[in-house]
Amino acid sequence: MKQIRLGIAGCGIATRKLHLPALRELQDLFCVTALYNRTQTKAEALAETITSSPKIYNDFEKMLYSGEIDAVDISLAPELNFEFISKSIAAGIDVICEKPISINTAEGKKIVELAEGSDKVVYIAENLRHAARFKRASEVLQSGAVGQPCFATWQSWVNMSRSNEYVSTPWRKDPSHVGGYLSDGGVHHIAAIRTLVGDIDSVSAFAQMRSDYLGAEDTMACIMTTKSSSLVSYSVSYALHPCETVVKVIGPDGCILIGDSAVTVMKGEHEESYSVPPENTYKKEFADFYETLLGAKNLLGSPRSALKDLAVIEASLLSSKTGRTVPIDSLL
Amino acid sequence: MKQIRLGIAGCGIATRKLHLPALRELQDLFCVTALYNRTQTKAEALAETITSSPKIYNDFEKMLYSGEIDAVDISLAPELNFEFISKSIAAGIDVICEKPISINTAEGKKIVELAEGSDKVVYIAENLRHAARFKRASEVLQSGAVGQPCFATWQSWVNMSRSNEYVSTPWRKDPSHVGGYLSDGGVHHIAAIRTLVGDIDSVSAFAQMRSDYLGAEDTMACIMTTKSSSLVSYSVSYALHPCETVVKVIGPDGCILIGDSAVTVMKGEHEESYSVPPENTYKKEFADFYETLLGAKNLLGSPRSALKDLAVIEASLLSSKTGRTVPIDSLL
Numbered sequence: 096m097k098q099i100r101l102g103i104a105g106c107g108i109a110t111r112k113l114h115l116p117a118l119r120e121l122q123d124l125f126c127v128t129a130l131y132n133r134t135q136t137k138a139e140a141l142a143e144t145i146t147s148s149p150k151i152y153n154d155f156e157k158m159l160y161s162g163e164i165d166a167v168d169i170s171l172a173p174e175l176n177f178e179f180i181s182k183s184i185a186a187g188i189d190v191i192c193e194k195p196i197s198i199n200t201a202e203g204k205k206i207v208e209l210a211e212g213s214d215k216v217v218y219i220a221e222n223l224r225h226a227a228r229f230k231r232a233s234e235v236l237q238s239g240a241v242g243q244p245c246f247a248t249w250q251s252w253v254n255m256s257r258s259n260e261y262v263s264t265p266w267r268k269d270p271s272h273v274g275g276y277l278s279d280g281g282v283h284h285i286a287a288i289r290t291l292v293g294d295i296d297s298v299s300a301f302a303q304m305r306s307d308y309l310g311a312e313d314t315m316a317c318i319m320t321t322k323s324s325s326l327v328s329y330s331v332s333y334a335l336h337p338c339e340t341v342v343k344v345i346g347p348d349g350c351i352l353i354g355d356s357a358v359t360v361m362k363g364e365h366e367e368s369y370s371v372p373p374e375n376t377y378k379k380e381f382a383d384f385y386e387t388l389l390g391a392k393n394l395l396g397s398p399r400s401a402l403k404d405l406a407v408i409e410a411s412l413l414s415s416k417t418g419r420t421v422p423i424d425s426l427l
Numbered sequence: 428m429k430q431i432r433l434g435i436a437g438c439g440i441a442t443r444k445l446h447l448p449a450l451r452e453l454q455d456l457f458c459v460t461a462l463y464n465r466t467q468t469k470a471e472a473l474a475e476t477i478t479s480s481p482k483i484y485n486d487f488e489k490m491l492y493s494g495e496i497d498a499v500d501i502s503l504a505p506e507l508n509f510e511f512i513s514k515s516i517a518a519g520i521d522v523i524c525e526k527p528i529s530i531n532t533a534e535g536k537k538i539v540e541l542a543e544g545s546d547k548v549v550y551i552a553e554n555l556r557h558a559a560r561f562k563r564a565s566e567v568l569q570s571g572a573v574g575q576p577c578f579a580t581w582q583s584w585v586n587m588s589r590s591n592e593y594v595s596t597p598w599r600k601d602p603s604h605v606g607g608y609l610s611d612g613g614v615h616h617i618a619a620i621r622t623l624v625g626d627i628d629s630v631s632a633f634a635q636m637r638s639d640y641l642g643a644e645d646t647m648a649c650i651m652t653t654k655s656s657s658l659v660s661y662s663v664s665y666a667l668h669p670c671e672t673v674v675k676v677i678g679p680d681g682c683i684l685i686g687d688s689a690v691t692v693m694k695g696e697h698e699e700s701y702s703v704p705p706e707n708t709y710k711k712e713f714a715d716f717y718e719t720l721l722g723a724k725n726l727l728g729s730p731r732s733a734l735k736d737l738a739v740i741e742a743s744l745l746s747s748k749t750g751r752t753v754p755i756d757s758l759l
Contacts (some may be wrong), residue, residue, distance in 0.1 A: 300631075301650055301652050329428075330578065332577070335577055336677060337679050338677060345667050348668055350670045361668075361670065420631070420750035
């Protein structure tokens with residue numbers, strides 16, 4: 096099994112808390128050989144926690160052309176994604192890049208074009224596309240257990256308090272990505288919703304800014320129609336008291352509740368639960384990235400799919416501003 | 428205590444199953460002295476179940492001018508409300524009339540004008556405005572327990588099956604009231620939502636017809652803003668598998684769950700429940716109607732309030748057709 100030599104760009108929270116722990120469990124697949132950060136001291140500090148002792152760079156292109164990496168993990172402020180992905184592809188280096196694909200769909204489309212015009216892999220890491228609970232629920236739906244899905248509801252109430260580590264990230268404080276947390280967190284939710292009920296057709300939304308420190312709209316009531324004529328209601332806030340996330344898909348013959356650790360199918364009095372063991376979805380996304388490097392089709396890390404996730408959020412914000420229903424395809 | 432002599436117009440499900448059982452428990456307040464129905468035999472059959480042996484009429488105005496009634500309970504197809512309320516007021520008879528106020532806001536406004544220009548009581552019976560769980564939740568919200576409400580979510584999944592008694596009502600099969608069940612059932616939900624978070628400012632919605640026998644759109648994803656800048660997400664279907672109705676109001680400091688038998692306030696780990704004993708909300712609405720006949724202000728049966736409930740549903744359907752956010756005031 097060929098071990099991929101991986102360079103990592105960015106030493107922020109995603110790298111430290113999400114990617115490196117996953118890569119530590121995938122040492123047969125990846126070896127972190129290089130670490131880029133604009134501020135070199137940050138990279139040096141982080142490198143000390145990595146057993147493979149990666150070489151430090153504060154010049155991204157030097158890392159790309161070092162001959163020491165086969166692939167790069169881009170985990171930077173999303174406004175840098177286009178530039179860093181372009182440079183990587185130009186250097187013949189395969190890419191895995193943390194979601195969101197970009198700060199808006201205009202720039203996201205350029206990444207999709209780049210990726211689709213290149214023979215290098217561009218894999219957008221969206222961990223919820225790998226989450227067993229949504230894949231299991233999707234299988235149950237496709238088995239026809241509750242009939243053709245008609246209505247999905249998603250409620251996420253996250254409290255990004257002032258003391259939250261993410262909240263102090265400079266690029267999150269003054270976001271150039273559309274809707275701040277609404278897209279930063281929202282693309283995850285839309286990815287999962289699309290896993291359940293397929294592509295979104297159009298969207299209407301009301302977005303509000305409730306907090307005075309999250310940098311953009313942070314609360315949204317949103318409704319969608321899907322290409323297959325389901326309805327979706329998506330309610331989210333990053334500024335309210337945290338409550339349980341509730342996800343439900345309803346068909347003519349029953350409904351499916353998707354919880355963190357179980358998928359429950361309810362049909363009248365009959366109830367059946369499938370337990371979903373704890374899992375590291377970041378590990379799964381890196382393992383899947385590895386498969387695409389070996390030639391597997393890039394289904395779960397497809398830039399076009401990531402663009403569709405982002406487009407739903409951007410369309411929602413546009414709808415909120417204009418008071419009109421926005422077709423998703425108008426942004427793609 | 429003066430007993431009100433009540434004439435009832437209509438012998439349908441609402442009269443039989445909702446109003447008469449309530450009136451049976453309020454015999455110190457009301458005596459059913461007359462019963463009108465277009466088809467006299469139906470009235471005769473129903474009269475046999477009423478201990479006060481009401482006189483039967485198949486001419487509404489004859490009942491109004493009989494000298495045998497002080498007030499009338501109008502429980503007919505809503506398309507008849509304007510005509511029957513007008514005639515009652517003209518005859519100097521106080522009115523309680525089953526919701527929805529009318530088939531659409533244009534006609535509803537005429538009823539509001541009539542009522543507000545008359546010294547007779549016109550009381551629109553909306554039982555959910557009397558439900559203890561919403562009143563209790565409203566008190567908790569007003570006490571500031573979770574801070575200023577920011578977001579309310581309401582999901583109702585009702586399965587009006589082909590065999591349902593309501594479904595076979597002729598005026599429900601071929602509804603002249605906007606959106607069929609969406610307004611017939613929906614005004615209840617909006618009344619409760621308004622009890623919780625106040626008047627609605629604007630609405631966006633997607634409505635669909637899922638069944639082939641409910642006569643109109645039967646499924647809707649809807650979002651609202653309130654006059655006090657809360658968001659509301661309202662999801663409803665009369666054609667899908669029945670699931671639990673879930674009502675939640677979220678503030679900056681916690682959230683309130685409103686169930687059939689309890690109101691639960693959740694603040695972090697802290698949870699407090701207020702139990703709501705079973706109650707007959709129809710009995711409460713008739714008792715309240717009685718108070719307004721004695722001179723109390725008509726707060727819970729106000730035609731203007733009932734019009735606002737209906738306007739939210741009509742605006743939702745208009746939004747679904749036009750792809751635009753609809754301000755509620757544009758219909759009032």
